[in-house]
Amino acid sequence: MADLKGFDSKDSGQGRSVSTDKTADTDTLGLKNPAFWYSGGFIIVFVLMAIFAEERLSTIIDLGFTWSANVFGPFWQLLLLATFVIALAVGAGRTGRVILGNLPKPEMDNFKWMAILFCTLLAGGGVFWAAAEPIAHFVSAPPVYAETADIQQRAFNALSQSFMHWGFLAWSIVGSLTAIVVMHLHYDKGLPLKPRTLLYPVFGDRVLTGHTGAIIDACCIVAVAAGTIGPIGFLGLQTSYALNTLFGVPDTFTTQLIIIVFAIALYTLSAISGLARGMQILSRFNVILAVALMAFIIMFGPTKFIVNGYIQGVGTMVHNFIPMATFRGDEGWLGGWTVFFWGWFLGYGPMMAIFIARISRGRTIRQLITTVCIIAPLVTCFWFTVVGGTGLAFEIANPGSVSTAFEGFNLPGALLAITQQLPFPLITSLLFIILTMVFIVTTGDSMTYTISVVISGEREPNAIIRTFWGIMMGVTAIVLISLGEGGVTALQSFIVITAVPVSFILLPSLWNGPKIAQQMAHDQDLYRPNRVETDHRIAEEKLAKENITKEID
Template identity: 50%
Template sequence: MNQAATPASRTSTVSRWGDPITLVLSVGFVLLFIGLSLYDLEGVSDAISIGFAWTAATLGTYFELLLLATFFIGIGVACTPAANARVGGLDAPELSTFKWLSIIMCTLLAGGGVFFAAGEPVYHFLTTPPAFDTEAGTAAAVSDALAQSFMHWGFLAWAILGSLTAVVLAHAHYDKGEPLRPRSLLLPVLGKRVVDSPVGSVIDAVCIIAVVAGTVGPIGFLATQVSYGLHEIFGFAEGLPTQLSILAVLGVVYVTSAVTGINRGIQTLSRFNVFLALAIAAVIFVFGPTLFLVNTYVQAFGEYLSSFFTMATMSSQTAPAWWMKWWTVFFFAWFLGYGPLMAIFVARISRGRTIRQMIVSVAILAPIATTLWFTLLGGSGIHYQMTGVFDLTDALANFKFDVATLTIAQALPGGAAMALAIMVLTSIFVATTGDSMSYAISVVTAGHDQPAPAMRAFWGITMAIMAAILLYMGRGQISALQQLIVITAIPVSLVLLPSLWTGPKAAYAMARAQGIVPARASGVAD
């Protein structure tokens, strides 16, 4: 097999400085959101809340079906002979398996997975999810609580981030020489003339806006969480100055990582965090409620599989509207918003991997690892809640997940040391999301996969500054920005939708080009 040529970097003004329309629209959104918030904070929050509620009630089922279809079609592709095709046509992967999986886990799971891993299962234990009828707070509710968390962070969430879409982008980029941009996902549908027009620039900008909204939120909430943790553990003053200091340090870390690139900064942070996560997991498993965790995981995973479709197809007609809005629809829309740029990142780091390796790792192995992590943290939290070590009822009723995470962390083996380790872990997870998304956004605006370090730094600094301004305005405005991602998921979902049929076609096109399947075996055209 011959090594496929990497698409040449363009030397035009647009390539060097980025697509001006995409850049103006995406930066303009940041300035507009901040400007309107400064002018009428309450008005902006109210408008977003109305749009958030409407989107959740009207399009929640559509989001669910899109994630379901993406997962099952992606697994179907992975089971075909075409899945033996290699991304970029290389005989061997560019990254080792450990490095590759580390980057995938740390980038796609991100700080959200750590932030919610402790508190979400306990919340569902104390407030029975609508898919189940067990009595809250009882032993029978344990497996249901974890199963619901698995649904939000499991197979469907991961599949939308880099399975079919990554195949489409890999084919467009490595085989056809198209840039790694969200608009390339629509090339088979709209054609090159439309995709290369201002319409394509708008598509890219919408996807960037969704990622900015989804990334700035965790960055801001991390600052509040770490500030609270440092106050509780070390007695540091809690407040805006501490939060801004934490944000500055985090920004320096992930901007430096983004500037140094995938093979240095991003890879180094990811490897470190994987080792730290494994160490934390080992301590919890060995010195924590081991038997309870083992039994709970087996039961919860079984419940996850048996109640899979019930949980995945809940709607505001069968569940309380407030619950759907703040849980399943919110999470699914959040992952949808990340979908195009995460797919760009997965396609970029997976050169030399087979299509099967890419899909199975993203849509099967990574979700299983996530369920284990949720069981260790959240399962331990449920155990301590049941045994009276603490009571998180009031904190979680008010959605104070920073309080829940720290309380659970301090109850784990190691106490304050474990709490500090989990804060570091969460911080680096958020940093890996910040650096990877700064890189991915820069790839989109530049039009090639070697964007200038200054451009990567610009986007990293922009997101940090936006988080700082919103922190100054109050946590409510960060929440408003996170609600906005549910609204931005509407146009982004339309960008992802065609991959349900273009993904399998792209896989077979790659396989035919590499001589893996004959043209007559696919039954589809390029």
Template identity: 50%
Template structure:
């Protein structure tokens, strides 16, 4: 307990003048931000063509590679979780730094933000009404399409997606950092392979910078899209004009929330924001389940989850040979590459907050419990949307065919019991969801840049503000630029996947090294 209090105190005493860290990380990642904005301003069409070309090539030729990494990570992590080594404590602490509820809340809110905001309502309804998943062959709009739509959504946001965000990689980082004193940076994942060569100089800086760029690309997208979603919601609900001015106002409020949260640290702002979000999500979930189409939701979840489990390998390994190219590009490969891009920095964050937890607790929380919670959330929002679509209460076919997922979320919310109240609460919830990703990623990018697991407040503020400003500039140029940036994360998944690859072996090795050090195994 004394150690925890000391750490919380030191988190506030870290100097304001610690600098922005490794010049390679700042130079490359900052250069990317400037170059992307400059090219957007110079020739939007050229930027879109370059990103789209790289996106298409990556999805076509490396999609199966990405799928294999996610599958292997999940199965190997489960193997570690049931092994004798799983009883080892992480981070050289006998007791966890925070309660289980607070810990799980931070994990859920940090990693679920993109799905919770943009796809939980829209994706299942899209698969039901616009395009039935190729793996199931169900006709759109039919009873069979319900379970197919949910099962496909679970495939994208389920076990594989979560496992890559903090299971084997977190084990490597925890052992290297807390046992061998290596910094919490992506380069540390490669230390067992390349030794000290990767820990200093250009090599390590490039590794860290690529991982930072992937997270910036993946986080600025949700920040920008949230501004459009909330601005649209304010116009529909309250008659406030949806304009760039209203979008900018949303960004200012959102940035203020997550930057303040990042400045106050993990044990205060980040933890508080995550807990508040979980309580609100539980309240909304209870209202939907009790007062909404309860029996339909319950039956749909059981059938959808059963279909997901029974077709797990088939849907997870589907390629362009068995599904249309556009499907793989815009759905399965896009999501899997997105999660890969987030992998190293999310693993850093999970490692940072999981001291004192057993290996088994961490893997079960990240790779099993959190995905199950995600499937429930997708069923409550998406399943309700499917029900109201079938009853003729709403009609989202045209909007979702044009990929207008912001429209889907608000439309489903308004159709729920206490429609106006639920719509407002869901808008608040989505805002906090994105804020929890913004604060945790601002904190984690700062850890990478500074090489310190309690980075200076000035560094946290710099990266948090940078992402908000980047979203504002791209929205000013047009929402298409935000989409292009989000697609760019698929391209960054190429080098990031190589950073993650050694963890397939090093993760179990780190687990057994910790177990031997603690005399749990011989």
């Protein structure tokens, strides 16, 4: 184990990272960093195989996906569950008062901070999946729940299963213990903002330099790039489908190309503008629009069902939390649902930890854990209830009104089937399409920024490297959808394979996170009685001495 006290604790994060990782001025793209070539080269090979050997690539991906899900699925389920439980313990204890990032107060106000968190982590999947997943579990009950003739209970069970996939465990793995480790090692010890830093407590200096560290970074870059390129591609496919359904716009590659190019321009410009401008503006807009749409649906939609569905859905999830989190009875179903989602979120883990570390300076551990592990999941569950629960209510009232549109796993079809049954259907549908686009744009800009941070070794990468990675991911998505939906689907599935090495990068945070939190609590004198308690005790002792003196006299 590496000695975490090997660096001056007064270092604010400049010393080590600057001397080791800062590239020369002429290396604007980070070409001297081997991680650039490993990750970029792999993506190029993937695209070339998709173009010239699509069947072979599909076979490799399918085999790798099945192997990863079956062999590592149990490990991932335990990893996510342990991360959540340990994170809650760290946040609830005295370590929760630790201030992160070597700043006395947050550098970003609460609304901006939470808006960026929600929009980055929920992403576009939180719109289409919010509509589609509850109806999928309603049509075909999850194996952890028995089939029931009570249609209302069946709907609540469907919401509960959706909450499990997008709730506490999903959020905790992308930014709780790992964020604590990264923030301490970077801001207090001066280590670089890179995935390899997560393994420094285990391997020491060996992991900070050379090709080993570069390979670790490259694995995480490929995982998060796959998880970002996939949604960008699906944005083109799904938005094109929606525009064709609503306005008769041809659902062709040209339409998809225009949509993706527009998205590339938005998230690249946002990434260039930085955390303080574009990302905050887009995130604030998206949160306001999402809240407005929720208020509209609650007011004019099935209000009673939404309220009942949220309360009982959350209650059912909490009641069955451990059985759902540890369910192993149907590996085929798990590979298509729970393990698939866990692999997806694991792939984002290290890079999201870096991004959260970058925007969370001055926050306490308790603020971070409470927001990421409790508040955000509960808000996400409410969002799923408003959108997906409305679809379930419509389906119960009019069987087939949503499930028919969803046939063939048509995610945008399910969303449009719901919005078309609400008041002002055209306007509502358009607003949801805009919401989806901005969600994906906010994910695109944050991941473009984070990849650029890792490649450049700087907290504020230059505009050229941000532009390069933003355009590169978008162009990759365009190339893949030009081959048909299969190319994007293969890349989306590939993130589950990349989750295998990434999960081992995240694993040490289970014990390093609490250890570092305790060390920081000692450094910040949080284990001493607070001043009020001390003064009160001194006063009592003084009064007792005075009483004894009087009695002697």
